[in-house]
Amino acid sequence: MINELIIPKPDDMHLHLREGGMLKVVSQHSASQFGRAIVMPNLKKPVTNTELAHEYYDDIKIHTKGYDFEPLMTIYFNENLTLEELKKIQASSRVVGIKLYPKGVTTNSNMGVGSFESGYKIFEMMEKLDVPLLIHGEVNDSKVDIFDREKIFIEKYLIRAHKEFPNLRIVLEHISTKDATEFVRESSSKIAASITPQHLLYNRNELFLGGLKPHAFCLPVLKREEHRVAVLDAAISGNSKFFLGTDSAPHKRSEKESNCGCAGIYSALNAMEIYAEIFDRNNAIEKLENFSSKFGADFYKLSQSKNKIKLLRANNKIPNNIKVDNDTIVPLMAGQEIGWNCCDI
Ligand code: DOR
Numbered sequence: 650m651i652n653e654l655i656i657p658k659p660d661d662m663h664l665h666l667r668e669g670g671m672l673k674v675v676s677q678h679s680a681s682q683f684g685r686a687i688v689m690p691n692l693k694k695p696v697t698n699t700e701l702a703h704e705y706y707d708d709i710k711i712h713t714k715g716y717d718f719e720p721l722m723t724i725y726f727n728e729n730l731t732l733e734e735l736k737k738i739q740a741s742s743r744v745v746g747i748k749l750y751p752k753g754v755t756t757n758s759n760m761g762v763g764s765f766e767s768g769y770k771i772f773e774m775m776e777k778l779d780v781p782l783l784i785h786g787e788v789n790d791s792k793v794d795i796f797d798r799e800k801i802f803i804e805k806y807l808i809r810a811h812k813e814f815p816n817l818r819i820v821l822e823h824i825s826t827k828d829a830t831e832f833v834r835e836s837s838s839k840i841a842a843s844i845t846p847q848h849l850l851y852n853r854n855e856l857f858l859g860g861l862k863p864h865a866f867c868l869p870v871l872k873r874e875e876h877r878v879a880v881l882d883a884a885i886s887g888n889s890k891f892f893l894g895t896d897s898a899p900h901k902r903s904e905k906e907s908n909c910g911c912a913g914i915y916s917a918l919n920a921m922e923i924y925a926e927i928f929d930r931n932n933a934i935e936k937l938e939n940f941s942s943k944f945g946a947d948f949y950k951l952s953q954s955k956n957k958i959k960l961l962r963a964n965n966k967i968p969n970n971i972k973v974d975n976d977t978i979v980p981l982m983a984g985q986e987i988g989w990n991c992c993d994i
């Protein structure tokens with residue numbers, strides 16, 4: 650039995666850090682577990698160009714001073730991305746890609762693209778410059794059943810875009826369906842996917858377990874058990890197209906437990922312990938290292954960290970809540986006992 654795991658410092662390839670008091674708290678949680686994280690640009694005022702990304706980078710660095718932590722910035726896909734701006738993005742060592750949100754699909758996405766095809770001119774330039782495209786892969790058509798929005802997005806848009814731009818590197822973020830695992834597996838090496846802990850742990854019953862559970866609500870929404878199993882199989886398969894991205898997305902408790910609860914699950918504080926717990930429960934703890942420290946870095950053409958973290962088999966209780974400003978965040982698996990601890994070396 651493996652009781653201890655020493656692995657290169659992992660990368661969180663999909664993270665929300667927010668701003669202000671929230672940024673101060675949550676950035677340090679990520680920095681204590683991860684060496685790098687790809688930071689999402691969906692702030693209230695989205696990060697739409699390199700200059701704003703560099704300002705946000707500096708803010709994050711201030712809050713994570715003293716940690717060995719490098720934020721990898723993303724730009725919010727928008728129709729004003731000129732060739733000149735794309736060249737700046739490509740040249741910046743701090744920016745790793747462009748994140749596309751179909752308009753209205755999730756938190757702060759109302760500046761997203763109305764029609765996917767309207768992005769084609771920009772995709773073409775990104776392909777030439779080898780700038781990765783990170784996609785929230787759900788259709789924003791309110792007539793489409795919410796549980797089918799990822800599948801329909803793949804069928805209607807992604808397959809075609811991949812054909813039109815075969816050399817464009819695309820990450821299908823936070824995959825939640827069997828359909829997504831199949832698409833990624835069957836596509837070329839230019840296509841990869843990030844996987845969250847919640848989509849590995851839960852099926853959609855979790856949303857209604859003993860009542861309506863706002864803290865289990867995220868987008869893409871949790872799916873049926875067969876989808877959870879398919880995403881889990883992909884994560885523990887050792888296939889380098891699937892890698893860690895927590896999609897840790899903090900919202901204050903008062904905003905989750907309200908008439909219109911925000912989508913997003915917070916996992917950054919205990920992310921590596923929770924992934925270790927999941928891999929271990931599924932007899933795949935030895936697959937965790939590549940999933941969290943290698944495959945994502947390889948896809949983004951980054952070198953693996955030389956620093957290490959240690960994960961130890963030991964009882965660990967996830968806190969019930971975390972204080973932020975005058976409120977709290979309720980984390981993933983709040984109050985539950987797990988069998989792994991992170992991260993002293
Ligand atoms: O659940 C989610 N929360 N999904 C997203 O795509 C965005 C995120 C957020 O920013 O809160």
Ligand code: ZN
Nearest residue numbers: 663689896898
């Ligand atoms: Zn996200």
